[in-house]
Amino acid sequence: MFEPILRLAPFLAALPGLAAHAADHQVRQHDKRFEPPQLRAKVGDVVHFLNDDPFYHNIYSLSETQPFDLGSYPQGESRPLKLERPGVIEVECALHPRMRMTIVVEE
Amino acid sequence: MSPRILPAITLVASVAFAESGPPPWSERYDLPPPMPIPEGNEPTPARIELGRALFLFFDPRLSGPDWISCASCHNPALGWSDGLPVAFGTRPGEPPRATPTLFNVGYATVLMWDGRRRDLEHEALTSRNFEVADVVRRVAAIEGYAPLFEAAYPGEGITRQTIAKAIAAFERSIVSHDTPFDRWQRGEADAVSAAAKRGFALFRGKANCDACHHGYNFTDDGFHNIGLITPERFPQDPGRGKWVPIASQAGAFRTPTLREIGRTAPYMHNGIYATLEEVVEHYDRGGDVHPPRHPNIRPLGLTDREKADLLAFLHSLTTPDHEPFSLPNLPR
Ligand SMILES: [Cu+2]
Numbered sequence: 198m199f200e201p202i203l204r205l206a207p208f209l210a211a212l213p214g215l216a217a218h219a220a221d222h223q224v225r226q227h228d229k230r231f232e233p234p235q236l237r238a239k240v241g242d243v244v245h246f247l248n249d250d251p252f253y254h255n256i257y258s259l260s261e262t263q264p265f266d267l268g269s270y271p272q273g274e275s276r277p278l279k280l281e282r283p284g285v286i287e288v289e290c291a292l293h294p295r296m297r298m299t300i301v302v303e304e
Numbered sequence: 305m306s307p308r309i310l311p312a313i314t315l316v317a318s319v320a321f322a323e324s325g326p327p328p329w330s331e332r333y334d335l336p337p338p339m340p341i342p343e344g345n346e347p348t349p350a351r352i353e354l355g356r357a358l359f360l361f362f363d364p365r366l367s368g369p370d371w372i373s374c375a376s377c378h379n380p381a382l383g384w385s386d387g388l389p390v391a392f393g394t395r396p397g398e399p400p401r402a403t404p405t406l407f408n409v410g411y412a413t414v415l416m417w418d419g420r421r422r423d424l425e426h427e428a429l430t431s432r433n434f435e436v437a438d439v440v441r442r443v444a445a446i447e448g449y450a451p452l453f454e455a456a457y458p459g460e461g462i463t464r465q466t467i468a469k470a471i472a473a474f475e476r477s478i479v480s481h482d483t484p485f486d487r488w489q490r491g492e493a494d495a496v497s498a499a500a501k502r503g504f505a506l507f508r509g510k511a512n513c514d515a516c517h518h519g520y521n522f523t524d525d526g527f528h529n530i531g532l533i534t535p536e537r538f539p540q541d542p543g544r545g546k547w548v549p550i551a552s553q554a555g556a557f558r559t560p561t562l563r564e565i566g567r568t569a570p571y572m573h574n575g576i577y578a579t580l581e582e583v584v585e586h587y588d589r590g591g592d593v594h595p596p597r598h599p600n601i602r603p604l605g606l607t608d609r610e611k612a613d614l615l616a617f618l619h620s621l622t623t624p625d626h627e628p629f630s631l632p633n634l635p636r
Contacts, residue, residue: 252515255552266550269599291553292526294414
């Protein structure tokens with residue numbers, strides 16, 4: 198009914214024709230994991246990293262595609278990352294090295 | 305894209321995750337998490353016996369400079385550490401660091417203060433004791449080893465790999481699981497004092513220690529700068545920042561386990577604190593100047609009684625009467 202449509206929303210947005218504009222995606226940090234662990238997005242899209250754990254996370258990447266450091270922030274806070282180049286971005290948390298995800302950025 | 309979608313996605317996701325069931329391992333204090341064991345090195349008694357220094361681990365004949373064994377630094381009588389602020393024999397150019405305890409090291413998913421190693425097999429192979437090129441020849445030269453290797457790793461022979469595997473299997477057997485705290489968690493109401501119980505509540509509450517030291521092994525396997533001063537005689541140690549050059553990781557070190565903490569003084573990567581009292585004072589004053597600090601390190605405003613309670617709790621993580629450790633007869 199309602200929920201599946203919402204879940205599909207970011208994927209629909211990625212379909213050609215439907216997405217003339219940049220899309221927003223959300224990646225949640227919960228139980229020291231990224232949700233979802235993999236994301237496909239397009240150049241110009243914005244990924245919002247929401248901390249949903251009762252302690253700090255520090256999202257960063259050293260990947261060649263787009264190195265970045267969002268700094269440390271607490272539960273309830275979300276910080277944005279604008280995708281600038283096509284390629285693969287390996288995202289990690291500096292405080293919890295088991296936390297990893299990848300973003301595949303397409304033209 | 306419509307911004308309205310974002311909150312809706314959050315809602316769906318929260319519902320999907322709010323399922324009931326046991327808390328994740330990282331949150332549990334009453335049961336050990338599964339120990340990660342690499343394929344091909346399941347810890348059989350023969351492997352533990354071989355590795356149990358008994359033979360290799362404590363065998364000074366196998367280490368680089370002839371008189372050093374692993375146990376010269378990881379001494380079972382000193383909480384599998386060395387009782388020193390930093391290990392002896394730091395190589396030139398390397399920052400001096402404290403010898404970590406090996407208690408529950410088998411549960412660790414990152415090794416070393418700066419996380420530069422991930423598995424025990426690899427760690428053993430690269431440890432300074434094994435820099436000697438002829439380590440395999442030296443082991444093979446001692447006749448008594450051949451049957452022990454054959455029993456532990458049939459058909460695999462005496463190689464750098466089997467040596468490292470045996471040591472790792474032994475290390476995984478060094479566990480702390482029967483402290484007063486454990487007995488209390490398993491339901492023995494009188495196993496710890498009322499002060500220790502209040503201390504545990506503070507640990508998870510006002511003092512917020514479990515933001516980093518959480519779960520069965522009291523660690524998030526993460527890296528944080530807790531605002532320690534570097535003693536003047538030491539060079540600055542970049543810690544995790546050497547591998548992950550971003551702001552929060554400068555001077556960040558791995559959260560150590562707190563198991564058997566009463567046996568492993570002095571404390572911290574640079575051994576700066578001789579007692580647990582000093583450690584509690586450090587956290588109570590919110591650390592010393594060495595930014596960037598972790599945001600959870602801030603003045604706590606603990607009363608004297610609260611500090612005493614926290615200390616009582618920390619001491620409940622130490623097994624009172626450790627089984628005496630028997631030294632092996634080395635093969636000849
Ligand atoms: Cu994290």
